Amino acid sequence: MVIQGEEYLSLANLAKAVGRPANQVVTRERVRIPLGRSVLSLTVGSPEVRVGTRVVSLSKPPRRLGRAIVVPIELVPITLGAQYGETRVSWDQETLTATIVERDHTLRVLRFHTYPDHTRVVLEGTRPHDFIVLDDGASGRVVVEVKQGILSPLIRSRHVSDGLVRTIETQQLGNASQITIYGMGRSLSSTIFALQRPDRIVVDLFSRDRQARSSRQAEAAIQPTPGQTVGSKAAVRSDEPIAPSDVSSPEHIIKTVVIDPGHGGRDSGAIGQSGAKEKDIVLDIGLRLQELIEETLGMRVIMTRTEDIFVPLEDRTMIANRHKADFFISLHVNAAPQSRAVGFETYFLSREPSDRGAKASAIRENTALHLDGVGRDAQRGLKTILWDMTHTFYVKESSELAESLLNELGRHFKVENRGVKSAPFYVLVGAAMPSVLVELAFITNPDEEQKFEQESYRHQVAQALLAGIAKFKTRYEKRVGWVPAPSSAMR
Numbered sequence: 001m002v003i004q005g006e007e008y009l010s011l012a013n014l015a016k017a018v019g020r021p022a023n024q025v026v027t028r029e030r031v032r033i034p035l036g037r038s039v040l041s042l043t044v045g046s047p048e049v050r051v052g053t054r055v056v057s058l059s060k061p062p063r064r065l066g067r068a069i070v071v072p073i074e075l076v077p078i079t080l081g082a083q084y085g086e087t088r089v090s091w092d093q094e095t096l097t098a099t100i101v102e103r104d105h106t107l108r109v110l111r112f113h114t115y116p117d118h119t120r121v122v123l124e125g126t127r128p129h130d131f132i133v134l135d136d137g138a139s140g141r142v143v144v145e146v147k148q149g150i151l152s153p154l155i156r157s158r159h160v161s162d163g164l165v166r167t168i169e170t171q172q173l174g175n176a177s178q179i180t181i182y183g184m185g186r187s188l189s190s191t192i193f194a195l196q197r198p199d200r201i202v203v204d205l206f207s208r209d210r211q212a213r214s215s216r217q218a219e220a221a222i223q224p225t226p227g228q229t230v231g232s233k234a235a236v237r238s239d240e241p242i243a244p245s246d247v248s249s250p251e252h253i254i255k256t257v258v259i260d261p262g263h264g265g266r267d268s269g270a271i272g273q274s275g276a277k278e279k280d281i282v283l284d285i286g287l288r289l290q291e292l293i294e295e296t297l298g299m300r301v302i303m304t305r306t307e308d309i310f311v312p313l314e315d316r317t318m319i320a321n322r323h324k325a326d327f328f329i330s331l332h333v334n335a336a337p338q339s340r341a342v343g344f345e346t347y348f349l350s351r352e353p354s355d356r357g358a359k360a361s362a363i364r365e366n367t368a369l370h371l372d373g374v375g376r377d378a379q380r381g382l383k384t385i386l387w388d389m390t391h392t393f394y395v396k397e398s399s400e401l402a403e404s405l406l407n408e409l410g411r412h413f414k415v416e417n418r419g420v421k422s423a424p425f426y427v428l429v430g431a432a433m434p435s436v437l438v439e440l441a442f443i444t445n446p447d448e449e450q451k452f453e454q455e456s457y458r459h460q461v462a463q464a465l466l467a468g469i470a471k472f473k474t475r476y477e478k479r480v481g482w483v484p485a486p487s488s489a490m491r
């Protein structure tokens with residue numbers, strides 16, 4: 001059933017699916033269902049669900065519908081996973097179908113990413129695998145056999161057609177599985193290696209002739225229209241960070257910044273008591289900031305949106321990557337249950353939130369994922385991706401940018417400095433550049449909301465952000481011999 005655009009199902013049906021009676025209600029609002037070797041417990045109104053010793057945060061809390069309790073549909077794979085073992089359950093977010101397989105799969109995800117000069121194919125496992133390379137690409141295809149590798153039923157052959165790779169085909173051959181990557185009619189060169197945590201086999205594919213490479217680069221530079229998904233979703237989502245190709249230039253200076261006004265269109269973001277919407281405030285401040293940067297710093301500013309439209313989160317950093325931006329700033333307005341909360345916060349990306357407030361912010365800002373029809377799988381993928389992100393050199397630059405912005409906001413407005421924080425914000429994932437998210441003052445505080453209504457206040461906020469950017473730019477460019485290690489960043 002769909003309630004306010006979200007898929008739910010009744011708790012009774014969920015319990016039936018795992019062969020349990022639905023009368024496990026402890027109190028009126030608390031429910032416990034024994035499963036396999038653990039117990040699932042949930043509370044109406046709380047998004048935190050306990051599965052054994054693990055706590056899972058749902059996008060929406062379980063709620064009452066008449067006399068029944070209904071739960072978000074994303075609880076289905078979690079519950080089945082607890083009952084049958086996580087590796088035996090596959091969840092298809094598009095059809096909302098769970099598949100329980102006889103034997104545990106050991107290869108759970110196949111994904112690929114198109115970069116300006118190469119394509120990366122990643123096969124993620126639940127444990128390490130031995131593999132042999134049967135064909136290295138010179139003949140136009142790469143063939144890798146994964147020993148003792150059982151493919152998840154969700155892994156299917158894929159069309160890529162990104163200018164370099166045509167298709168990726170997978171095959172289960174008894175206890176081994178085989179992955180074949182076909183080039184687009186020309187020979188490939190490949191680098192194949194294993195990575196850990198999570199365990200995965202990575203195949204990087206390059207063209208053997210340079211001409212093809214530069215034409216692909218030109219293709220990649222074409223500006224996507226905000227609000228439109230360019231190519232297939234998987235093709236545009238940057239899953240793992242890579243260094244911008246011109247970053248090792250000796251006269252590396254900051255030329256391009258991406259300003260990302262959060263939310264937009266059907267996603268209004270936080271809403272204040274008198275109805276001010278986050279999406280409108282951040283767009284206005286973002287446009288002012290664009291003008292200020294162009295006028296005073298002479299930099300190129302790319303906006304992820306300039307009007308009230310919905311832009312999927314993953315498209316936002318993609319826009320930045322395509323323009324080879326030097327840094328990325330996502331603008332948001334804060335919200336808190338306590339209406340007195342004041343102050344600014346700046347964030348950089350991390351796998352785990354730095355504190356409870358950071359966690360709440362990440363949950364709130366990641367909800368656009370659900371508006372976009374992306375659910376639990378994407379969130380699980382997010383954890384994986386973040387693991388890679390935290391090891392890159394962008395973390396240091398990002399935290400410095402976050403600090404510089406926060407210092408200037410604090411100086412201009414003399415409000416409580418809530419500190420630089422970090423959290424798993426989906427919108428920052430995949431940015432191949434320093435990237436931060438700014439939570440401007442709390443819209444849930446009526447005084448602050450009123451200030452946002454004033455044009456002069458919004459302009460002051462833009463000016464403070466400008467000052468933070470200018471200071472960061474100066475320091476960044478002064479740093480001599482800053483050459484990142486692309487190898488560590490890529491792996």
Ligand SMILES: [Zn+2]
Pocket residue numbers: 262263269270278331332333365
């Ligand atoms: Zn927001």
